[in-house]
Amino acid sequence: MKRAIALLLLALLGSAWARGELRLFNWADYIPEEVVAEFERRYQARVIIDTFEAPEAMLAKLAAGGDAEYDVVVPPDYYVLEMARAGLIRELDHTKLKNLKNLAPEFQDPQYDPKNRHSIPYLWGTTGIAYDSEAVKKPVDSWAVFFDPEAYAGPCFLLDEMRETIGAALKYLGYSLNDTDPAHLEEAKALLVGAKKRCLGFAGGIEARSRLLAGDAAVVHAYSGDIVQIQEEAPQVKYLVPKEGGTIWTDAVAIPKRAPHPELAYAFLDFILEPEIAAKIANYNAYATPVAAALPYLDPELKANPAIFPPEEVRKKLEYIRDIGDAIRLYDRIWTEVKAR
Amino acid sequence: MRLLLRIHTLLVLLFLYLPIAVIVVLSFNQSRFGVQWRGFTTAWYEKLFNNPRIALYAENTLVVAVVSTLIATVLGTLLAVGLYRYRFRGKGLLRFLLYVPVVIPDIVMGVALLLFFAWVREATGFFRLSLFTIILGHVTFQLAYVALVVKSRLASLDPALEEAAADLGAGGFATFRYVTLPLIWPGVLAGALLAFSLSLDDFVITFFTAGPGSTTLPLYIFGSVKRGVTPEIHALSSILIAASMAGVLLGRALLRRR
Incomplete structure (x- = not known):
């Protein structure tokens, strides 16, 4: 019994002490496990994912101090400016995001967040x-x-x-x-x-x-x-x-103002802008990707489906x-x- | 008349268990999105067991359930024994307070805990929302349940036994250790199992006291509702149902034993 308690306490402490941690606050089942594993391997970090069921809940958690707990959040487009105004997310340092150039032109300056000042697009x-x-x-x-x-x-x-x-x-x-x-x-x-x-x-x-x-x-x-x-x-x-x-609509990816591991957060943002990674995310969810460079890696049926990528006159x-x-x-x-x- | 009674019983049972049965049936359904039956499969269970993310959430859930149950069982048992053995001022009030966590709405308790933790955090810098705060939250309601179960066991105890022990020279602790505790042991275990199953599927209090990295299975299940509940989630729910039922059944069996 004593040993069991000691082990449990160790497990509790251990999870708190783990280094190289990225804390992601996302919709449930919105990022493929394969992509998370790849990031963990490449950056020798552990990714912790918490999920929300509604953007309102995400906003409430961030406002209640969560902006110092999470490294990356996934708000819907219409929340980005509001969160930036409320000081919950930081202005992005574009020199740390060399893959921004992979975005399609219309997503390099989206209406909901001009010039991607506070967020990058995830899926649309x-x-x-x-x-x-x-x-x-x-x-x-x-x-x-x-x-x-x-x-x-x-x-x-x-x-x-x-x-x-x-x-x-x-x-x-x-x-x-x-x-x-x-x-x-x-x-x-x-x-x-x-x-x-x-x-x-x-x-x-x-x-x-x-x-x-x-x-x-x-x-x-x-x-x-x-x-x-x-x-x-x-x-x-x-x-x-x-x-x-x-x-x-676009789901955006942003870094909270007081994120505990901002360097890893930037690495993650840049990572999901990589063509092959972005394609994996889009294929998994069957949503459209804003990363133009990812198009060659998309499932052919996905790319050809007008419900996902509407033709220009619809757009x-x-x-x-x-x-x-x-x-x-x-x-x-x-x-x-x-x-x- | 008897027939009517039987029909009535059947209807009540259906009302209670049909929704649960639907979840279990759907967890074996091949269709990923619909509610129509498309054939039997155990693929969702396989997927579930191979999902490291869900394994982590299960680990969180178990750590919370085991640790909070241990704490609540020790404290709840001591509380019940104290109420049984001693007379003191305010005993009536304490007994009444014991029922409050049982009847108070979970949501009130959850919000109260959230505010309390935020307040203490401001003052001391401790109590960051985490598994630790979830455990504290669970103990607050588990404690009352354990104490109530142990109390009912104590009520059926023959006071002469403790008196006899005292007559034979046993001190307060020795009496508790060698006489009272072995006699109420089934009650303690039953209380612990009840507390365990309450913690295992608690959503509301967990929701308010959870911090980053402390997602539990019930939180994850809730989070997936808006994105579409997959049969994988049904499978997970089925396992949770089975686990809490096993806990309750075991507890009842122990309570019956004399």
């Missing part, structure tokens, strides 16, 4: 429409499947995400999804109230996907990555960005969700009213 995707091609009653190519009773193609779900869903209505109306004009938002609200009546309701991305797979829904508002993952098992499920345009119609300042209150109010109906 779009928000659009997923549908069961055997179950829909009408062709699907527009947000109208949700917002126009004439175009109703079957049981549907909207995303339970305020900015995405109000954004979809704004896009259908031909406005920007960052529009803050109260009159435009009222129009969007009217559309959403109608859509809510016709559809089965609001759901998270994964729940909507499950309902689509189970046959309960025929059309769902969805994230590209979630849908591409299941296409191998369910080839009848298709994904597209509506002709009016949709959202583009022009994609917009990032931007920080809209105080106008967010207007969104909050409309969202509450829609959901309360």
Whole structure:
């Protein structure tokens, strides 16, 4: 018994004393084990991964002192500037990131973080429409499947995400999804109230996907990555960005302000910008990589899938969700009213 | 009437165990994403056992469960024996306080611990969130459960036995060591097993007291919900269910023994 206790205490102390440690705060199951092992081998370091289930939880942990505990965090695009303003993440020293040049030009100066001052992009995707091609009653190519009773193609779900869903209505109306004009938002609200009546309701991305797979829904508002993952098992499920345009999103990688091992953190950022490593990450998740130099190493099916790498004319119609300042209150109010109906 | 009763029992059991059965069944499903059955496989269990990341989370979970159970069992048993053997001022209050951690909502306890640790950390520089703080958090609720289980065992003890030991010249410690402890041993073990299974699958308190590098299995399972729960997670949940059930069953068997 005594020996067991002593061993346990040693194990506890040992984990605290381990050197060459990189602490990564990431979504669950978002980085292949193979890539982590390669980094550990090359830098003689141990990688500790903690996971979050929502960006809000990640932000809360960092704000509660986690910015001194983690070396690398993976926030969504729309949090990068907010976190930088709050002093939670540091300005990147580009001289330590020689692989930045591997990024595609549009990711060298992304809207959500100009000139990659505070973050590098990890993976990206779009928000659009997923549908069961055997179950829909009408062709699907527009947000109208949700917002126009004439175009109703079957049981549907909207995303339970305020900015995405109000954004979809704004896009259908031909406005920007960052529009803050109260009159435009009222129009969007009217559309959403109608859509809510016709559809089965609001759901998270994964729940909507499950309902689509189970046959309960025929059309769902969805994230590209979630849908591409299941296409191998369910080839009848298709994904597209509506002709009016949709959202583009990027998960970014940043270094907290008081990261305990910043040198290793820089090494990690540079590491995931390497072409072959970036390709492994993209292949594993079935998401698009911002690392242009990684394209030759991607799975051919992945590269050829327009749901992952949309053609140029579709990409022009994609917009990032931007920080809209105080106008967010207007969104909050409309969202509450829609959901309360 | 009897038939109705049987149907009622069956429905209650279904209500309680069907969701658990679904998880176990899905852990053997070939389909990675859907809920439709696509054939039997044990591949997810193989994948699970070959995943070093999950092995680390399992190690964290076990370290927390074993250490916190040891601490809570020793302290809880002593608390119960003290309450049983001695009369002192405030005993009624102490007995009442013992129930508080059992009935207080976990979330309140979790937030309270988080704030407390932050406050102590400001003052002393210690209590960085880690496995250590999780262990402390678990002990706070385990302690009460152990004390309650041991207390019920003590209640069925014949006071004449301790008196006889004292008559024969045994001091307070000797009486405890050679008479009381062997008699309540099954209760102590049962309390420990209960505490162990509570720690093993605790989510809420762990969530608030966990720091970097101290992800446990329940935290990992929760984290994977938004990214899509894979059958690998179902397999993991099934193993956790089996482990906590084994703990509870063993505890009950020990309690029954005289």
